[in-house]
Amino acid sequence: MIASFGALMRTFLICSFLLVGTFLSAQQFDVVLEGGRVMDPETGLDAVRNVGLRDGKIAKISASTLEGRRVIRATGLVVSPGFIDLHQHAQDLASQRVKAFDGVTTALEMEIGASDTAQFLKSKEGHSLIHYGTTASHVAARALVFGEPLQDGTILPKSGKATEAAATPEQIERIQQRLRDEIDAGALGVGMGIQYVPGATRLEVIDMFRVAAERKLPVYTHMRSAGRVEPGSAIESVEEVIGAAAITGAPLHIVHINSTCLRDSLECISLIEGARARGLDVTTEAYPYIAGMTAINSAVFNPGWREKLGIDYGDLVLPDTGEHLTKERFEELHSSSKQQWVLIFANTQQIVDAIIPNPLVMIASDGLESHPRNAGTYSRVLAQYVRDKKTLTLMEALRKMTLMPAQMLERSTPVGRQKGRLQEGADADIVVFDPLTISDRSTFAKPMEPSVGVKYLLVRGSVVIDDGKMLPEVFPGRAIVGPGKK
Numbered sequence: 001m002i003a004s005f006g007a008l009m010r011t012f013l014i015c016s017f018l019l020v021g022t023f024l025s026a027q028q029f030d031v032v033l034e035g036g037r038v039m040d041p042e043t044g045l046d047a048v049r050n051v052g053l054r055d056g057k058i059a060k061i062s063a064s065t066l067e068g069r070r071v072i073r074a075t076g077l078v079v080s081p082g083f084i085d086l087h088q089h090a091q092d093l094a095s096q097r098v099k100a101f102d103g104v105t106t107a108l109e110m111e112i113g114a115s116d117t118a119q120f121l122k123s124k125e126g127h128s129l130i131h132y133g134t135t136a137s138h139v140a141a142r143a144l145v146f147g148e149p150l151q152d153g154t155i156l157p158k159s160g161k162a163t164e165a166a167a168t169p170e171q172i173e174r175i176q177q178r179l180r181d182e183i184d185a186g187a188l189g190v191g192m193g194i195q196y197v198p199g200a201t202r203l204e205v206i207d208m209f210r211v212a213a214e215r216k217l218p219v220y221t222h223m224r225s226a227g228r229v230e231p232g233s234a235i236e237s238v239e240e241v242i243g244a245a246a247i248t249g250a251p252l253h254i255v256h257i258n259s260t261c262l263r264d265s266l267e268c269i270s271l272i273e274g275a276r277a278r279g280l281d282v283t284t285e286a287y288p289y290i291a292g293m294t295a296i297n298s299a300v301f302n303p304g305w306r307e308k309l310g311i312d313y314g315d316l317v318l319p320d321t322g323e324h325l326t327k328e329r330f331e332e333l334h335s336s337s338k339q340q341w342v343l344i345f346a347n348t349q350q351i352v353d354a355i356i357p358n359p360l361v362m363i364a365s366d367g368l369e370s371h372p373r374n375a376g377t378y379s380r381v382l383a384q385y386v387r388d389k390k391t392l393t394l395m396e397a398l399r400k401m402t403l404m405p406a407q408m409l410e411r412s413t414p415v416g417r418q419k420g421r422l423q424e425g426a427d428a429d430i431v432v433f434d435p436l437t438i439s440d441r442s443t444f445a446k447p448m449e450p451s452v453g454v455k456y457l458l459v460r461g462s463v464v465i466d467d468g469k470m471l472p473e474v475f476p477g478r479a480i481v482g483p484g485k486k
């Protein structure tokens with residue numbers, strides 16, 4: 001009797017233990033971010049909370065204590081959605097590392113687009129720190145149809161017959177078909193570097209917007225021209241792409257309004273405001289630097305560039321050596337088939353300071369090695385505009401880096417709705433940073449210096465930066481693809 005009572009008790013205790021165990025494991029999270037200042041630009045949440053992550057998602061946000069297999073103390077730190085960079089060219093691991101230290105959890109090649117979507121996605125599968133994706137490249141499709149396909153890894157053509165010539169109607173159809181095939185391979189929209197292919201007529205541009213519109217995808221564009229000289233001003237260029245968006249219905253994202261519109265940047269933004277007030281879906285972005293950078297043998301430097309940009313040879317600087325160019329040196333490099341990046345000092349700090357806080361402007365880096373924007377864009381905005389100049393609140397700055405680009409991404413894929421939010425159910429792409437110390441350290445002399453102040457970075461719930469140090473061999477980044485990919 002006593003023995004059997006004992007056995008009963010044991011069974012009862014074991015059952016209770018199992019029940020409690022089940023209850024505990026249901027409440028236990030993979031990672032808990034404890035006691036940080038949790039900020040979500042969509043709901044306006046800005047409070048000390050604990051964040052429980054499970055299976056790559058944000059499972060719980062609570063004022064109560066949460067149990068986690070790993071608990072990260074975030075007291076005094078900001079817990080924000082990871083930054084989404086819509087405009088990142090350099091996609092190698094070295095660049096992904098500096099992006100991560102700058103708070104970026106998703107970096108997409110949307111401006112120009114990779115020259116081969118399937119190859120791009122395949123090359124990154126399983127070894128990407130952060131999420132990646134691309135648009136379908138009009139420039140590359142055009143080069144292919146003109147019989148001068150871009151070399152592996154390059155995204156811009158050398159200025160020449162193929163970039164200057166108008167396409168025939170038959171060639172335009174083939175370019176459109178290539179874009180459709182790229183969308184079927186997973187591209188997130190159409191990328192158009194119109195200034196790199198000045199031979200593209202207004203009608204060709206509209207025909208490419210038509211492809212985006214038929215697939216209900218956006219067009220990202222580096223516009224046809226820069227500066228004030230008419231015809232061919234930045235204002236005319238904005239009119240061209242807003243016109244194409246109005247005619248076709250494709251959503252339009254104008255990249256780096258700063259480096260295209262220069263002294264007329266605020267005017268360009270007012271044109272975008274006008275288009276939006278008339279119901280058009282037009283958005284824009286900028287990076288916080290006075291210099292641009294591009295390939296010196298590209299069509300950007302076709303005759304007339306000095307008048308257009310209002311600069312001279314000496315305002316062009318080679319990033320690796322700091323050499324200011326002369327007429328002779330420029331001509332040598334412009335005619336070379338070897339691609340050489342060149343910094344273009346064409347903007348003023350005053351203009352950049354006026355653009356970055358504008359509520360319509362998202363932050364995007366146009367990241368490339370050799371320019372400090374690759375490594376420092378996001379930290380620089382937080383340091384200079386939020387902390388020093390105080391022309392942006394922290395929440396407004398985070399909105400420009402998280403929610404706004406996520407909403408842009410929603411034009412391409414429902415995955416966008418899971419990004420850029422610090423909310424239950426959203427993807428656990430999170431940056432934890434010190435708002436008092438976050439700073440860029442990259443300079444024109446040392447463009448790849450990583451930013452400081454990001455203490456933790458999580459991608460799909462995996463810790464990538466741990467207490468300020470990058471973990472080796474962690475590759476949680478995934479492809480973000482458009483609706484065309486089966």
Ligand SMILES: [Zn+2]
Binds near residue numbers: 111222255256
């Ligand atoms: Zn560009």
